[in-house]
Amino acid sequence: MCPERQVYLLDPQSLPPETIAVTFAKTSRSPQSFRDIAAELTAEKSAAFHEKWVVGYGHASVAEHAVLHIAVENASRLAIETLESCRLASYTEKSTRYQKWGSEDFFHPPELAGHPLENRYLETCRTLFEHYQQALPKVREVIASEYPCQPDEDEATWERRIRSKYVDVCRFYLPAAALANVGVTINARALEHTLRKMLSHPLEEVRALGTEIKNVARSVVPTLVKYADAVPYLQALPPFLAQEAEGTPIASDDWCHLIAWDAEAETLALAACLFRYSHLTFEQARKKVAALTVEEKTALVQRILGNLDRFTPPIRELEHIGYTFEVTLDQGGYFELKRHRMMTLSPQPLSTYLGYTIPRAIEAAGLYDSYNRVMEMADQTYRALAVWNPEVAAYVVPNAFRRRALIRLNFRQAWHLIALRSAANAHFSLRRLAQRMAERIQAVTPLLGQFLLVNPDETWQQIEARYFLRA
Ligand SMILES: Cc1cc2nc3c(=O)[nH]c(=O)nc-3n(C[C@H](O)[C@H](O)[C@H](O)COP(=O)(O)OP(=O)(O)OC[C@H]3O[C@@H](n4cnc5c(N)ncnc54)[C@H](O)[C@@H]3O)c2cc1C
Known part of the structure; x- marks a missing residue:
């Protein structure tokens, strides 16, 4: 008789991610059911399997069955760019459209500790955040008059309707140093790849974040990300190519x-x-x-x-x-x-070389001159920092820049x-x-x-x- 079809979940509450991955991997050679394979496994046996097959023989796709949910809080948006550069993972982050930033919600790069430009960096970020906060009520007024409360609308509904519209405009002030939270769902193979990129990154924040993610991931996947490390190729190639491509930055004819x-x-x-x-x-x-x-x-x-x-x-x-x-x-x-x-x-690379954009509502809110002043300030600080370290300089670049x-x-x-x-x-x-x-x-x-x-x-x-x- 034809064996009966079975469909069931392997319970991540009772089976660690590495054991789930081995359970699936073993079906390749074993006639047993997944339940029976899982019942015979322990964390140690799973680790030994991964050492032999995934790490040793390079059967890396097995690691895709081990899935992690990683919560990252207060990382700069610049660092988040590297974290989110993996196409085979899922992310949800703090939105610049629906949330507002506090005046000190920005990253202070460790590279700047004791550097002559440290205070200038901090002053520029603080000024950008101050202007962001001052702009919120002013731009809100403009948007509120453009989209008035409707007779059938209560105050809360109206506020929700206009909120993203004025926050959308004010986000142009926020620099890449702005801190955000991001939830990441990722399998161990994609995570290992991401960690290699993060650990090879020129920014200390990205490397430190990579190390922290690796450490927390190892508590549930002890073997699969154990060997994720900096990659000399990823460290050496970007600066080499940047040197090869040296030239004056100009705007494209067509955006x-x-x-x-x-x-x-x-x-x-x-x-x-x-x-x-x-x-x-x-x-x-x-x-x-x-x-x-x-x-x-x-x-x-x-x-x-x-x-x-x-x-x-x-x-x-x-x-x-x-x-x-x-x-x-x-x-x-x-x-x-x-x-x-x-x-x-x-x-x-994020820079100020292509100039900055100006939302119309900024002018309508009477902020045109102060907006230009603060963008010029960010530009000058970026250029001063970029002579020393263009990667660190990028933290100060506001969302307005192209x-x-x-x-x-x-x-x-x-x-x-x-x-x-x-x-x-x-x-x-x-x-x-x-x-x-x-x-x-x-x-x-x-x-x-x-x-x-x-x-x-x-x-x-x-x-x-x-x-x-x-x-
Ligand atoms: C109105 C709106 C509000 C948003 N608000 C937020 C927010 O607050 N915070 C935030 O972080 N992001 C937000 N986003 C971004 C959103 O979450 C997506 O990341 C973004 O729109 C990319 O599109 P996508 O996920 O559809 O797919 P893409 O990455 O463009 O992929 C194309 C298609 O491939 C498939 N696909 C790709 N990857 C996967 C996968 N891993 N699993 C399954 N299917 C996949 C899907 O069918 C997808 O539609 C918002 C987007 C919109 C439109």
Whole structure:
């Protein structure tokens, strides 16, 4: 008789993560049930298994079955960038859109202890935070008059409705030293990779945070992250490449430049869709698509993309075509953009060299002059510090300053990012970017691009004019 199907959970309350990982790994060679395998294991046997198979023979994927939930509090947003650089993990952090920062909620880098510029750093951060706090009620007034309380709305509901709108503007003051909390769910393999990056990092804070994470992780996965250490390759290559790339920083001609896309992208994507559900060679599928009339192609794309809502992603075959963008946006916006994991993101170091943006509401709140003064102050402090240590200098850079990044993403990820970030509840920096990316994608792949779920109620030009004095 056919054995009965079984589905059950391995209980993380009673089985440590390393034991769960071994239980799953052993099914590869053992005919026993998972329950029986787990019953025979101890923490010591699990550790010995991992030493032999994961560490010794490099069967590293086994470590993916050991999952940790790590709470990190009061790390700088600059350090969080490295922590969040792993694409195979999940993060939720303190939001600059929904929470407010206190006047001393910023990181004091140990590298600066006793340094002649230490006081200047502290003074600049304190000034930025003071201005942030003074701006909150003033910008709130502007937003409150723009979005008045409705007759059917109580005070608390209205406050919730306008809160993110004025906090969204004031976040431009916050420097990368601002402290945040982040919850991380990550498997032991991805964690080991992240720790290697953190322990190889030029900033002391990132290395110390890496060490602390490693220590707490070892209490539940004693073997799997034991050997995570600094990697000489990761330590040596960035400074070497930085030296090779030395040159004067200039602004890009286009803040959202579509640099490259696949030739014959649409034929390729449609052929991939047919290929997946057929027994054709790819060349046969490609020829089939190439022979279709425009109307037939449109009808095919309509079936593939035409009836989706933003919660139903298109089929995976849309990943076979991609786009490379060079984008420049404010650091606050970049910090949100980097959370999209299904793309390749290469940010340049955070600096003040590309200048800063000015939200329109800052001027409306009567803060134009003081905003410029404090941004100039941050710029000067950054430049003074950067001569000595550009990594440490980055702590002082406010969210208003521009950051440039290279992005490679496939159509499916672009579809998701544009739907999510052009939506009315997204931050205006991201809405502007999503609209412009959509426009570029539509220009080179119009057949597919017409089905992007881009918010039809505004354009990037309207967003720019409405929210930015200087974008
Ligand atoms: C309105 C709004 C409010 C937000 N507020 C906060 C906040 O307060 N704090 C905060 O930290 N972040 C916040 N975010 C960011 C959000 O949590 C996501 O990190 C971000 O939008 C990236 O998008 P994504 O997770 O959909 O997927 P991406 O990383 O862009 O990945 C694309 C798709 O791949 C799949 N995917 C990727 N990784 C995984 C995974 N590990 N497991 C399962 N599926 C995966 C999902 O289907 C996902 O939609 C907010 C976002 C929005 C839109």
